[in-house]
Amino acid sequence: MKKKVLLMGASGSGKTSMRSLIFSNNPASLTARLGATIDVEQNHVRFLGDLILNLWDCGGQDAFMDSYLTTQRSTIFQHVGVLIYVFDVEVNDMKKDLEYYRDCIEGLRQFSPEAAIFLLVHKMDLSRDRAVSFDRKSKELRTASQNVDVNIFATSIYDESLYKAWSSIVHTLIPNAAVLSRHLAIFARACSATEVILFERTTFLVIATSSPTPPSSQGTASPRPEQLDPNDIHQLESTRYERTSELIKAFKYSCSRLREEFQSLELELPDFTAVLDEMTKNAYVMVIVHDPTIETAAIKLNIKMARRKFE
Numbered sequence: 001m002k003k004k005v006l007l008m009g010a011s012g013s014g015k016t017s018m019r020s021l022i023f024s025n026n027p028a029s030l031t032a033r034l035g036a037t038i039d040v041e042q043n044h045v046r047f048l049g050d051l052i053l054n055l056w057d058c059g060g061q062d063a064f065m066d067s068y069l070t071t072q073r074s075t076i077f078q079h080v081g082v083l084i085y086v087f088d089v090e091v092n093d094m095k096k097d098l099e100y101y102r103d104c105i106e107g108l109r110q111f112s113p114e115a116a117i118f119l120l121v122h123k124m125d126l127s128r129d130r131a132v133s134f135d136r137k138s139k140e141l142r143t144a145s146q147n148v149d150v151n152i153f154a155t156s157i158y159d160e161s162l163y164k165a166w167s168s169i170v171h172t173l174i175p176n177a178a179v180l181s182r183h184l185a186i187f188a189r190a191c192s193a194t195e196v197i198l199f200e201r202t203t204f205l206v207i208a209t210s211s212p213t214p215p216s217s218q219g220t221a222s223p224r225p226e227q228l229d230p231n232d233i234h235q236l237e238s239t240r241y242e243r244t245s246e247l248i249k250a251f252k253y254s255c256s257r258l259r260e261e262f263q264s265l266e267l268e269l270p271d272f273t274a275v276l277d278e279m280t281k282n283a284y285v286m287v288i289v290h291d292p293t294i295e296t297a298a299i300k301l302n303i304k305m306a307r308r309k310f311e
């Protein structure tokens, strides 16, 4: 099953940079070397089972945009699962950007009316007051979108916000996410775990969790919501998923520099134990246990026994 993802936005807004971080495991510091994308660069990423993401990174220079919206219109906008449109938070005059954006929405309405739309207000690290600039841009974008349903995220390649947005994006493309969550909840109970999280192998984006609320529904407003949920007995941070993705990606990058392959991870801390291990060919599972009487070896054995069920 192939899902087409369109990545669009003005030249220099940061599209290829985010693609290179998420899908190629490159560090943010190397993105300054990237050249402008010529026309469309396509990538295929195999996700869980037979789900393949077909990512179209569309170069944002005016000549290319004009061509997507005219001669290539049907090729670009048909069979789209998700449109991701990237806006540079530092660009004050959005007039031309918004004209192209509205035209793209029109193209989608014509050829892929069911597609989900994600708007990323990007390079938030450059903004002095993140909350204020995000609020202002979001209002502008909602007005430009008129009645179309859009999901807006604040992102930067220099923190975990990018993983939050992209996890939410892929979550909309996974057909059996709710079923997976139910199975993870059963598995969590079997392990006496506080939480179990499933990550995609290459990107380390969150596929599903054992918690009832999926990562996608955890709000899009604040770029760095550090609050703790007062109802949660273990005081889990609301940013834990995207922060784990970011940390593990950085760790994997360090391993690759040492020519070592990342395989699994065990953390035994005074408050909790965390085990990260392979669950299927395309996914890793992280099991978080707060009960000190549960042995790490038992968690690993449970993961081993559950593999067949999840493959």
Ligand code: GTP
Pocket (backbone or CB within 6 Å): 009, 010, 011, 012, 013, 014, 015, 016, 017, 018, 031, 032, 033, 034, 035, 036, 037, 038, 058, 059, 060, 061, 122, 123, 124, 125, 126, 155, 156, 157, 158
């Ligand atoms: P085209 O290929 O021409 O459409 O451009 P693009 O949207 O792919 O832009 P690209 O990813 O090449 O990024 C342009 C510049 O923005 C690079 O120098 C990146 O390092 C920088 N950049 C990307 N994301 C961020 C970010 O989150 N923060 C900051 N400060 N810079 C970023």
